[in-house]
Amino acid sequence: MTSRLRELIQQLGEAIHESVIESEQIAGVVQDIRKHGFDVLLMLEATIGLNEVIEGDSEETDETEEGTAFTKNDRDWLKRLRIAVEGEDEGDTIEG
Numbered sequence: 001m002t003s004r005l006r007e008l009i010q011q012l013g014e015a016i017h018e019s020v021i022e023s024e025q026i027a028g029v030v031q032d033i034r035k036h037g038f039d040v041l042l043m044l045e046a047t048i049g050l051n052e053v054i055e056g057d058s059e060e061t062d063e064t065e066e067g068t069a070f071t072k073n074d075r076d077w078l079k080r081l082r083i084a085v086e087g088e089d090e091g092d093t094i095e096g
Contacts, residue, residue, distance in 0.1 A: 009048055016046055 020026060020042075030040045051073060070078075070085060078085060 005050075009050075012048060013046065016044075020044065 026042075030042070033040050075085060
């Protein structure tokens with residue numbers, strides 16, 4: 001992994017962190033929890049996976065009725081989370 005790629009991954013982590021701490025929705029829920037007499041410690045773990053794209057390779061995608069495209073990696077990841085995509089064989093996954 002190049003130093004530039006490491007830097008970009010670090011920037012992604014920082015962007016995720018900023019999004020969380022600036023979220024009005026999260027702040028509101030934390031405030032509600034505090035009103036109930038609890039302090040909140042929020043720890044999130046982000047796993048960033050990278051798949052190298054090789055020029056000329058195109059991943060097969062399936063498009064849902066709403067127009068959202070899923071790659072094979074997307075479908076495999078959703079399957080591991082036991083989330084079914086409409087139109088998939090129901091025996092393969094469990095709807096979440």
